[in-house]
Amino acid sequence: MDAAPPRVGGRPVLGRLMRSAAVLAGGAVVVFWVFAALEWRVITPYDPFAVGPAHPLASPSRVHWLGTDDLGRDVLSRVLAGAAPVLTIAPAATLLSLLGGTTIGLVAGFHRGLLDDVLMRLVDAVMSLPVIIPATVVLALVGRSTTNVILAIAVLFSPLVARTVRSAVLVEREREYVDAARLRGDRSFYIMFFEILPNVTSPLIVEGTIRLGYAVFTAGTLSFLQLGIQPPSPDWGLTVAVERAFVQIAPWTVLAPALALASLVIGVNLAADGVRRALAE
Amino acid sequence: MARCLLRRLGLVLPALWLVSVLIFALAEIVPGDVARTILGPYATPDQAAALRHQLGADRPVPVRYAAWLGSFVIGRWGDSMVLHRPVRPFVLARLRNSLALAVIALVCVIPISLGLGIVAGLNEDRLVDTAISLIGLSLTAIPEFVSGVIVLVVFGVQLGWFPIIAQPPAGAGLVERLHDLLLPSIPLMLVLFGYIARMARAGMVEVMASDYIRTAVLKGLPLRYVILRHALRNALLPTITVIGSQVGWLVGGLVVVETLFTYPGLGKLIYDSAVGHDVPVLEATALLVAAIFMLSNLTADLLVALLNPRIRYSD
Numbered sequence: 001m002d003a004a005p006p007r008v009g010g011r012p013v014l015g016r017l018m019r020s021a022a023v024l025a026g027g028a029v030v031v032f033w034v035f036a037a038l039e040w041r042v043i044t045p046y047d048p049f050a051v052g053p054a055h056p057l058a059s060p061s062r063v064h065w066l067g068t069d070d071l072g073r074d075v076l077s078r079v080l081a082g083a084a085p086v087l088t089i090a091p092a093a094t095l096l097s098l099l100g101g102t103t104i105g106l107v108a109g110f111h112r113g114l115l116d117d118v119l120m121r122l123v124d125a126v127m128s129l130p131v132i133i134p135a136t137v138v139l140a141l142v143g144r145s146t147t148n149v150i151l152a153i154a155v156l157f158s159p160l161v162a163r164t165v166r167s168a169v170l171v172e173r174e175r176e177y178v179d180a181a182r183l184r185g186d187r188s189f190y191i192m193f194f195e196i197l198p199n200v201t202s203p204l205i206v207e208g209t210i211r212l213g214y215a216v217f218t219a220g221t222l223s224f225l226q227l228g229i230q231p232p233s234p235d236w237g238l239t240v241a242v243e244r245a246f247v248q249i250a251p252w253t254v255l256a257p258a259l260a261l262a263s264l265v266i267g268v269n270l271a272a273d274g275v276r277r278a279l280a281e
Numbered sequence: 282m283a284r285c286l287l288r289r290l291g292l293v294l295p296a297l298w299l300v301s302v303l304i305f306a307l308a309e310i311v312p313g314d315v316a317r318t319i320l321g322p323y324a325t326p327d328q329a330a331a332l333r334h335q336l337g338a339d340r341p342v343p344v345r346y347a348a349w350l351g352s353f354v355i356g357r358w359g360d361s362m363v364l365h366r367p368v369r370p371f372v373l374a375r376l377r378n379s380l381a382l383a384v385i386a387l388v389c390v391i392p393i394s395l396g397l398g399i400v401a402g403l404n405e406d407r408l409v410d411t412a413i414s415l416i417g418l419s420l421t422a423i424p425e426f427v428s429g430v431i432v433l434v435v436f437g438v439q440l441g442w443f444p445i446i447a448q449p450p451a452g453a454g455l456v457e458r459l460h461d462l463l464l465p466s467i468p469l470m471l472v473l474f475g476y477i478a479r480m481a482r483a484g485m486v487e488v489m490a491s492d493y494i495r496t497a498v499l500k501g502l503p504l505r506y507v508i509l510r511h512a513l514r515n516a517l518l519p520t521i522t523v524i525g526s527q528v529g530w531l532v533g534g535l536v537v538v539e540t541l542f543t544y545p546g547l548g549k550l551i552y553d554s555a556v557g558h559d560v561p562v563l564e565a566t567a568l569l570v571a572a573i574f575m576l577s578n579l580t581a582d583l584l585v586a587l588l589n590p591r592i593r594y595s596d
Contacts, residue, residue, distance in 0.1 A: 015411035022415050125296075132533030133551065133570060137563070140555035141307045217424050221537055224426040225552065240430055244541065247445065251434040258430045262423050269422040270415070 019277075026270025033264050037083040046074035048081040048234045057250040067252040069243055078234035079256045085235040086261070089150055089228070090215035096154035097215075098208050101161020106192045108162065109169030120166070123159035131156050131218055139227040149228035153218050157211050164207045168200040175199075202279045209272035216268055220261050236261040286583065293575050300571045301350065301564055308560045309342050319363060336362055349564065359561040363554075372550065372565045379539070379546035383531050385462050386469040391477065391524065393470075395517070398478035402485025402516070403508070413478060421475025425468035425537040432467050433541070447544040465542040469534045473527050480523045484516035518585050525581020529574035 052072030060067040066075035108116040135152045181191045223237030236257035243253035316329040333339045358368040401413040437445035443464040497507045535548030554562035
């Protein structure tokens with residue numbers, strides 16, 4: 001029998017209800033931004049790149065709901081269009097890290113031995129790094145571009161995926177179906193990718209959703225440090241960095257993209273939390 | 282225990298060496314060039330070559346690495362190639378600035394997040410727990426520059442309580458310094474809050490469900506006594522490890538926060554020197570950051586060992 005922690009009163013119903021509501025709200029926010037990223041050409045009231053020299057740094061009004069930036073561009077249009085870069089970089093980096101990490105984790109966990117030892121030491125080393133520092137140093141030295149940002153995030157994240165996959169594989173490889181496949185004479189490539197991989201999908205999905213949250217965080221931060229996508233892109237992080245100079249006279253220019261990114265990361269994380277709980281039950 | 286500590290300390294030096302080699306190699310294979318950074322795009326190739334020669338940047342890479350390493354280990358960190366100033370006093374002053382910022386953030390966030398994490402853990406799955414967990418999860422997920430810009434606009438611009446640029450004058454007193462640094466430290470705290478609170482909550486939930494706590498409750502000890510004397514000690518062990526590793530993560534946040542608030546710290550320096558290909562400064566800064574990172578992890582493990590006799594007496 002479990003020794004439940006001493007309860008003073010009240011039942012956990014309300015807490016659970018709030019959690020499911022939060023998951024739904026998070027999912028809705030993510031869906032909204034994905035829609036904006038895909039269809040911003042249709043839904044933006046103005047061209048997000050069209051400069052308007054007549055009215056720079058105009059405060060929010062009926063004409064420009066969120067005001068204009070230093071070049072007179074419509075902030076609302078730029079915020080909507082700004083969903084596209086981050087929602088390209090983060091999922092692309094996540095997918096790459098899942099591909100790389102799954103391969104490393106499968107091979108290391110299935111074959112064990114020296115390869116596993118070396119790979120896991122390498123994973124420990126990369127995992128202990130504060131991601132922003134190596135990414136900053138490498139991108140500043142090697143060159144700033146969207147592709148490099150995607151690659152940097154993918155390389156720094158795949159060890160984390162590899163560790164999750166490996167620990168799931170360590171359990172699966174002792175199962176009878178793997179023995180059966182070996183006796184049948186299946187090649188180890190086939191056993192790894194067609195027998196074991198389908199059985200480790202649920203930890204892989206959970207890991208993917210968690211990584212996606214961190215990828216949005218990291219991609220936004222690297223954009224803010226101006227190490228990735230360059231102006232005139234409406235990217236949120238980049239916009240905050242560029243418009244920081246006008247924060248005193250036109251705070252809406254930085255506040256709008258900042259709040260947009262905040263809503264996206266919170267949405268992704270709440271949805272990821274929901275996925276994790278659903279798969280754990 | 283002592284042997285384990287020595288072995289861990291022994292690993293720090295090779296790791297730092299590896300970091301220095303990696304950065305040197307990276308700085309060399311890329312097209313960027315320190316002479317170009319200094320002279321700008323309009324200098325003739327001859328001028329650039331002459332400056333490279335003067336800086337010693339035209340010698341072979343291994344020779345330059347050996348020369349740099351030889352003087353670095355005896356405390357001569359060289360001169361900044363861009364600022365023409367000795368690296369060491371400059372970098373150490375930046376380190377002090379960053380430490381001040383980090384200490385303020387840690388001193389404020391550790392008690393708050395531990396307290397709320399413990400409260401959440403004691404109320405597992407109830408409204409208080411869900412609220413604390415969800416808020417923590419959300420705050421941790423928000424990048425530092427986002428929360429930084431929001432507090433900047435609210436408290437710096439709209440309310441005007443704090444300066445929007447954190448550059449305390451040279452002779453500033455403690456209060457003035459704190460006043461300048463409070464705003465930049467908030468984003469760092471928000472990110473740490475969720476991690477620490479989550480670990481404290483998980484530790485508390487696990488310990489409160491254990492047999493020895495049930496025994497203590499059933500034998501009639503007051504709940505407050507059970508929590509303070511029996512539960513906390515075990516519940517907080519994993520949290521201490523997390524705090525140690527978070528100190529390293531804090532440095533990543535410093536890069537962002539110092540850029541946003543134009544605060545002259547180590548994070549801004551590592552960014553500027555990497556962008557400017559200023560290798561002596563970059564090496565010194567990166568090695569300091571790496572050393573702090575490794576030592577904070579080590580300190581956390583030591584603290585756990587001190588608090589937990591089972592680890593202290595094994596090995």
